[in-house]
Amino acid sequence: MPGYTTRNQVVPIGGHDYRLRVLSDKQQYSDPDGHGERLGISSAQWSLFGQVWPAGRLLAQAMHRFDVAGKRVLELGCGIGLASLVLQGRGANVVASDMHPLAEAFLAYNAALNALPALHYRQLRWDVPLPTLGHFDLIIASDVLYELDHALLLASVVERHAQPTAEIVLTDPGRGHSTRFTRMLATQGFALVEERCPMDDNDLPPYRGRLLHYSRVAPAAVA
Template sequence: MTAVVTEPVDLRDGRAPLLITRPASSDALIDEAAFAAGDEYLPYWAELWPSAVVLARRVAAADLRGLRVLEVGCGLGLPALAAARAGATVVATDWSADAVAAAAGNAAAAGLTGSVTCVVADWRDPGPLVAAGPFDVVLAADVLYEARAVAPLLTLLATLNAPQVILADPSRATAEPFLAGATAVGWSITSTQAEDRPMVRVHELRRDGTAVPP
């Protein structure tokens, strides 16, 4: 059985911290056989990344009542839970079944199972995500860790046609071609730097005539 740890995350919203349970060591989850076979599966989902914390705090400060929110690459589910606490109905997705199980467990521990649905879905295949929509806001934290993720993410956003996207990224080089591509197809982008985690930037994308939640 994999050892786990539980971390409190203060969303700075004046409420009790969210408790996020995760594997104590992501290294213990590496499937050497799958990696050797070319699947290149690494358990990125098992870490509580700074970008997820920053995104969750940004979302917690918004009024999302009545909105439908999609998180792609949800990992442990922190931003999804923050969105649910801010009033949204949320679909949290990851291609890893282990990640989805962890996110569902964290949602249950937070008493948010009525607001958060956790689903195995690969955002490189937009069909099932489109079928689950429409969505008002799409969330993503640190999903551009490989250059090959840029084109599929742009395709997904174009296919979903959600008016707003909030993406947190730790200043990876791959963010620049993504932002350039998003601008080229008509997204307006506002980027801010996290005060206490200066490497993390929050990129808020909107279609003309729409406003990112305050």
């Protein structure tokens, strides 16, 4: 036994049912070798990667229709990786990343569960540079601004890994730290278009969810 329990969940995205193995509930915890603790993952945070959150569904829905042709895509804090699975199903060039020690195994299992090729995965800590990760045309994430320092950490990842011409797409349930993140991206030349979105079937206007789409156009070459 792995020390935690799981269940199967079906999530419809764009008319297709994605079958996912997720943790049974938010009380699951198993860190026998202390790997998660050394990465800074507390017992209260440990199970968060293994759930499908409303912002994650919102991001997956956005990626179902987003123009990804010819773009190299990075998902940050992928967790179960639903958005990356949707992109993989579309044939996109996507790299999923997370720092949780079990994210890679769950992602591989769920890709196989949906008859998809294995995804390219990298374990990534936002506070530790990883030059071999390279640069991306599109960086995506869902509900990653839930602590004050996350805005700075995420903006630093964007600075290291976004192409000169790039897009950033975040889904956010209305947390206050997104304003700070937006200001930081503005200093990198990104402009924001924000769309209010329902987070779930019971969400009524004014919606709590937001799809934050940042774009940066490379400066014109000097003649």
